[in-house]
Amino acid sequence: MVNLFKWGLKKSPWVFHLGASACNNCDIEILDALTPKFDVERFGIVLVGSPRHADVLLVSGFVNRQSIERFKRVYEATPSPKIVVAVGVCACSADMFRDSYNFVRPVDEIIPVDVYVPGCPPKPEAIIAGVVKALEKIK
Amino acid sequence: MIELLKILFYFLIIPGFLFTALVGLVSTWIDRKVTARVQWRKGPPWFQPFADVLKLLGKETIIPEGGSVITFLSAPLIGLAAVTLVSTMLWLFNINPKGSFIGDLIVLIYLLTVPSLALIIGGSASRNPLSALGSSREMKLVLAYELPFILAAFTVVAKAGSIIMGNIIGYQTAQGMMITTVSGAVAFLVSLLVVQAKLGYIPFDIPEAEQEIMGGLLLEYSGPPLGAFKIMKAMLFFTLPVFMITLYLGGIDISSWMGILWFAIKYVIILTLIILVKNTNPRIRIDQALRFFWGPVTALAAIGFILALVGW
Numbered sequence: 001m002v003n004l005f006k007w008g009l010k011k012s013p014w015v016f017h018l019g020a021s022a023c024n025n026c027d028i029e030i031l032d033a034l035t036p037k038f039d040v041e042r043f044g045i046v047l048v049g050s051p052r053h054a055d056v057l058l059v060s061g062f063v064n065r066q067s068i069e070r071f072k073r074v075y076e077a078t079p080s081p082k083i084v085v086a087v088g089v090c091a092c093s094a095d096m097f098r099d100s101y102n103f104v105r106p107v108d109e110i111i112p113v114d115v116y117v118p119g120c121p122p123k124p125e126a127i128i129a130g131v132v133k134a135l136e137k138i139k
Numbered sequence: 140m141i142e143l144l145k146i147l148f149y150f151l152i153i154p155g156f157l158f159t160a161l162v163g164l165v166s167t168w169i170d171r172k173v174t175a176r177v178q179w180r181k182g183p184p185w186f187q188p189f190a191d192v193l194k195l196l197g198k199e200t201i202i203p204e205g206g207s208v209i210t211f212l213s214a215p216l217i218g219l220a221a222v223t224l225v226s227t228m229l230w231l232f233n234i235n236p237k238g239s240f241i242g243d244l245i246v247l248i249y250l251l252t253v254p255s256l257a258l259i260i261g262g263s264a265s266r267n268p269l270s271a272l273g274s275s276r277e278m279k280l281v282l283a284y285e286l287p288f289i290l291a292a293f294t295v296v297a298k299a300g301s302i303i304m305g306n307i308i309g310y311q312t313a314q315g316m317m318i319t320t321v322s323g324a325v326a327f328l329v330s331l332l333v334v335q336a337k338l339g340y341i342p343f344d345i346p347e348a349e350q351e352i353m354g355g356l357l358l359e360y361s362g363p364p365l366g367a368f369k370i371m372k373a374m375l376f377f378t379l380p381v382f383m384i385t386l387y388l389g390g391i392d393i394s395s396w397m398g399i400l401w402f403a404i405k406y407v408i409i410l411t412l413i414i415l416v417k418n419t420n421p422r423i424r425i426d427q428a429l430r431f432f433w434g435p436v437t438a439l440a441a442i443g444f445i446l447a448l449v450g451w
Binding site for chain 2: 002004005006007008009011012036039041042044048049050052053055077079080081
């Protein structure tokens with residue numbers, strides 16, 4: 001029975017787009033990955049509007065003082081089992097904003113991150129590959 | 140004892156829950172596949188709806204803080220039970236027209252409202268402003284489409300001169316399909332529009348509206364209750380066309396292979412119409428929907444009813 005649920009999770013990952021405080025570049029690439037050109041619905045990937053429906057959180061941007069509380073709450077609002085994919089170099093390591101007055105902590109010190117997709121911004125292919133890698137981790 | 144087991148079998152396996160849910164989920168796959176083809180995509184594999192539901196059954200259920208637990212969790216079950224009952228009754232009437240009773244059409248119309256009520260109850264119990272907004276929109280939508288729907292159903296009653304489903308099916312076997320008459324065709328058109336709203340499909344997906352109120356009624360639902368709502372919607376997607384086929388397209392004859400083939404053709408035609416309307420229209424606002432249903436659609440339904448009384 002548990003195997004059936006896991007099979008279902010692998011075949012229908014619903015993604016929620018969680019922008020921490022991105023510059024909008026990664027967000028546009030995430031939307032690009034969801035366009036008919038890439039047709040991710042072939043793999044069951046669907047964008048959902050509520051974190052309650054989500055299986056995969058696509059985090060973009062670094063977490064600042066304003067967004068950290070909301071960020072944690074969205075993570076808690078997502079029902080487990082959940083997968084977190086850090087999209088873009090800001091979500092992976094905060095990159096050039098590491099010395100910013102507004103920077104708090106890297107994403108993976110706030111919530112557990114499963115897969116890192118570096119790039120500024122990463123290509124849509126890389127984002128899809130990241131989600132697929134995250135699904136491969138489900139054993 | 141045997142009688143009770145028989146009823147349970149009808150309700151839970153065929154033609155009730157299991158059968159309707161399976162066919163309904165396959166229908167939602169057809170919907171997604173056709174949508175994908177319309178948008179120049181390949182679309183999901185055939186098992187996609189089953190994978191979705193299985194995954195949801197295995198996920199955590201989060202109950203919103205301060206929400207009403209019992210109401211929140213029982214709403215999807217109320218909806219599921221109502222749709223299952225409608226489907227079972229419709230199929231049993233079609234298999235054995237003598238098994239129907241006086242006023243069963245009214246019972247069916249009542250039961251077809253219950254899924255919307257379940258959504259309203261669930262949305263209101265979520266304790267979320269956006270869900271409450273979705274609930275209020277769904278309420279307005281129900282108020283908007285019920286009048287033309289009942290008028291369209293009673294056109295058939297006026298035509299057949301009986302309010303018993305068995306007699307309506309018998310009338311159509313003797314006199315030809317209801318849709319071949321003028322009033323029947325008008326009533327069919329009206330109920331097609333209403334079914335679109337009852338299913339919550341674009342252009343009438345106002346209560347859910349993913350882009351503006353994040354899924355509205357279903358926003359706070361997660362895991363098995365969300366799966367139950369998904370199954371309920373899939374079952375409605377099968378049951379409402381069956382209801383329309385029974386009323387307007389001559390019922391279902393399952394005694395021969397030809398009859399089953401005919402039923403499949405009629406079902407696919409209705410499905411295609413619904414999916415094409417869904418894919419070629421933008422979402423309208425709730426006030427536009429209200430004006431649309433109370434204005435032109437009700438007028439059309441009234442004209443159909445009068446035509447039926449005159450004898451067209």
